[in-house]
Amino acid sequence: MIESQTNLLQGTLDMLILKALGPGELHGLGIARRIEQITRGTFQVKPGSLFPALHRMEEAGWLSASWGESENNRRAKYYKLTKKGTKQLGHEQQQWERIALAITAALQTG
Amino acid sequence: MIESQTNLLQGTLDMLILKALGPGELHGLGIARRIEQITRGTFQVKPGSLFPALHRMEEAGWLSASWGESENNRRAKYYKLTKKGTKQLGHEQQQWERIALAITAALQTG
DNA sequence: CGCTCTCATATCGAATGTCAATATGTGCTT
DNA sequence: AAGCACATATTGACATTCGATATGAGAGCG
Numbered sequence: 001m002i003e004s005q006t007n008l009l010q011g012t013l014d015m016l017i018l019k020a021l022g023p024g025e026l027h028g029l030g031i032a033r034r035i036e037q038i039t040r041g042t043f044q045v046k047p048g049s050l051f052p053a054l055h056r057m058e059e060a061g062w063l064s065a066s067w068g069e070s071e072n073n074r075r076a077k078y079y080k081l082t083k084k085g086t087k088q089l090g091h092e093q094q095q096w097e098r099i100a101l102a103i104t105a106a107l108q109t110g
Numbered sequence: 111m112i113e114s115q116t117n118l119l120q121g122t123l124d125m126l127i128l129k130a131l132g133p134g135e136l137h138g139l140g141i142a143r144r145i146e147q148i149t150r151g152t153f154q155v156k157p158g159s160l161f162p163a164l165h166r167m168e169e170a171g172w173l174s175a176s177w178g179e180s181e182n183n184r185r186a187k188y189y190k191l192t193k194k195g196t197k198q199l200g201h202e203q204q205q206w207e208r209i210a211l212a213i214t215a216a217l218q219t220g
Numbered sequence: 221c222g223c224t225c226t227c228a229t230a231t232c233g234a235a236t237g238t239c240a241a242t243a244t245g246t247g248c249t250t
Numbered sequence: 251a252a253g254c255a256c257a258t259a260t261t262g263a264c265a266t267t268c269g270a271t272a273t274g275a276g277a278g279c280g
Contacts, residue, residue: 009209010120010237010266019216029257036220042212048239051259056237073247074256075171093217099119100210102152107203109148120237120266139228159267161230166266183276184227 005044013045013053015096018062018081018089027068028054030041055081062088112139115154122128125206127198128172128191137178137186138164164189172198 018028020034031054032045057063062085070076081089130144141156141164167173170197177213180186191199 006205006209006212008238009122009213012119012213013237016213016216019219023220027257028259029167035216038216039212040215042208046239047258048241048260049237052237055259070257072256074258075246076257095116096213098152098215099116102116102149103119103122103126103206104210105150106126106145106148107206109129110133118267123266137228138230156248156268157229158231158269161228162266180228182227184229185275186228 006042008043008045008049012096013049014057014062015089015092016043016045016052017057018085018092019049021063021079021081021085022089025078025102027070027078029076030070031079057085060088061085116152118153118155118159122206123155123159124172125199125202126155127160127163127167128195128202131173131189131191131195132199135188135190137180137188139186139191141143141178167195170188171195 005091016035016039017031020038026034028047028050031047032047035043035045042069054063058065058079061082064078064082065077065079068076068078126145126149127141130139130141130148130208138160140159142157142160145155147152164173164175168175168189172192173189174192175189178186178188
């Protein structure tokens, strides 16, 4: 079995979910698929991480949800960004850049 | 009060400690200072995070410790990398690059 | 000496985030 | 009808980080 996927870095899941929902609404598993896609297969989000995160983020007012039908005619919950969520995504991207720069700098130190 | 420091991204502390010890041995607070320095002040490692991490990593065989005296004549525990720790640092750097690339790619998507 | 400050290490409790495992239901296919 | 894949959900275990707090010892001062 090929082991290419990595465990999530704690704290990045929210950002990736927000980013995945940027272009438009998706249902839960659709979000997981898009995250896997845009991270080039590096991150595989497990259901046990995904759904609690979605609920948490809906609670926080970053996402709004509505029931609908999936591409395969299954009942599915569609999530989309709220205005607050869009703002949050901006914050998290900025934060990420700061952190990534700092760590990269540290690793390049003599 | 100026709030410039960020909470640590979970999972990066070990790597930063290993990196801080690359050039040579340091005592606990010295490690915290060097991390703050090489991350350009972005990360401030709190004692409540640092010491448990050091113990954990010593347990794992990545660090070895010995008691000595600090620059100010205080009793201090000096840590240095073991061979295993050096190897671990390599792993973690590689892992970090993979993750950072994947997330950066995701954030640059559409 | 007695007082306080800083350095240095240490631990505990709370909160959080992630995962593995498990569960439920439903549509599609055979 | 049986089996499979999709879709959401929850639970329990585990690790990590932080805030708060504690202890002890050297340094500096009146």
